[in-house]
Amino acid sequence: MKHAIALSGVTKRFGAVEAVRDVSFALSPGAVALVGHNGAGKTTMMKMMLGLIRPTQGTVSVLGENPAAGQFQARRRLGYLPENVSFNAALTGRETLAFYARLKGEPVRQSLDLLDKVGLGAAASRRVGTYSKGMRQRLGLAQALIGQPAVLLLDEPTTGLDPALRLSFYEIVRELAAGGATVLLSSHALSELEERAERVIIMDRGRMVADGSLDELRRIARLPVRLRMRTADGQPAAAGLGPGRPAGDGAFEYEVQPERKMETLGSLLCGGCPPADLDVIPPSLDELYAHFLRERQSAA
Numbered sequence: 001m002k003h004a005i006a007l008s009g010v011t012k013r014f015g016a017v018e019a020v021r022d023v024s025f026a027l028s029p030g031a032v033a034l035v036g037h038n039g040a041g042k043t044t045m046m047k048m049m050l051g052l053i054r055p056t057q058g059t060v061s062v063l064g065e066n067p068a069a070g071q072f073q074a075r076r077r078l079g080y081l082p083e084n085v086s087f088n089a090a091l092t093g094r095e096t097l098a099f100y101a102r103l104k105g106e107p108v109r110q111s112l113d114l115l116d117k118v119g120l121g122a123a124a125s126r127r128v129g130t131y132s133k134g135m136r137q138r139l140g141l142a143q144a145l146i147g148q149p150a151v152l153l154l155d156e157p158t159t160g161l162d163p164a165l166r167l168s169f170y171e172i173v174r175e176l177a178a179g180g181a182t183v184l185l186s187s188h189a190l191s192e193l194e195e196r197a198e199r200v201i202i203m204d205r206g207r208m209v210a211d212g213s214l215d216e217l218r219r220i221a222r223l224p225v226r227l228r229m230r231t232a233d234g235q236p237a238a239a240g241l242g243p244g245r246p247a248g249d250g251a252f253e254y255e256v257q258p259e260r261k262m263e264t265l266g267s268l269l270c271g272g273c274p275p276a277d278l279d280v281i282p283p284s285l286d287e288l289y290a291h292f293l294r295e296r297q298s299a300a
């Protein structure tokens with residue numbers, strides 16, 4: 001199957017700045033997170049996928065076409081939510097969306113349904129100048145969804161959204177990905193991406209330092225698993241687990257190497273004094289991210 005997006009040996013320089021260095025990956029339908037510090041090259045990669053800028057070296061392909069070529073037909077099947085959305089403050093939400101639908105050559109009436117989808121139905125007749133930041137962000141998302149795009153590029157999409165809106169945003173992403181769209185979302189909000197992105201690409205100063213599902217990244221990183229336990233007598237337990245760290249509420253936390261997890265759990269649960277409560281906490285995306293960045297820095 002042809003990949004929806006493919007980058008091969010892509011480098012992008014702006015004068016002396018190497019914003020992206022020799023990056024290669026291919027994306028199929030599903031939700032993929034692109035994470036990295038400020039200036040890691042995330043927006044630059046999206047702009048190359050959109051054909052707004054050309055790679056200095058390497059090739060970019062989107063829906064089988066070169067976005068930088070003059071005749072980029074796939075453009076119409078692409079949705080983009082830029083990092084900083086800005087709209088004409090004098091237009092209403094409805095007028096704004098109708099404007100973008102016409103630009104894209106899509107039926108206006110169908111596109112207006114998207115205002116309900118992002119929860120802006122009741123505010124459709126209000127001028128965008130009166131919208132809150134979260135409402136403008138949702139209007140941006142509705143704009144990106146016009147024409148049921150096969151590829152969606154969302155740059156920091158949840159900035160400015162409150163927790164409830166973030167949830168509904170990820171629900172929309174899940175639906176789109178399940179419907180066969182390829183959704184690439186860049187974000188700094190690692191904890192909210194956990195279990196939501198099927199794949200994570202970690203960038204550091206223009207280079208790709210990790211690429212895989214959360215489970216794959218955990219396997220590669222081999223970071224310890226945390227066992228948070230409470231014993232019946234409230235004492236730190238379990239011989240062979242080390243001293244443990246108080247974790248609040250009478251619980252203690254122990255770190256265990258992933259390959260020893262099952263054996264340790266077995267002896268804890270089947271031993272003479274099983275814990276009263278036990279949580280197994282795998283390394284978070286935050287921890288994996290810090291690990292891969294550290295590894296790259298020590299290799300540099």
Ligand SMILES: Nc1ncnc2c1ncn2[C@@H]1O[C@H](COP(=O)(O)OP(=O)(O)OP(=O)(O)O)[C@@H](O)[C@H]1O
Pocket residue numbers: 014017018019036037038039040041042043044045083
């Ligand atoms: N048009 C440009 N001219 C010069 N340098 C640029 C240009 N666009 C981006 N850069 C530089 O390229 C690097 C990568 O920038 P980019 O915006 O892609 O990072 P990012 O990962 O999206 O960062 P953020 O999380 O802050 O949005 C930065 O050092 C940036 O200053």
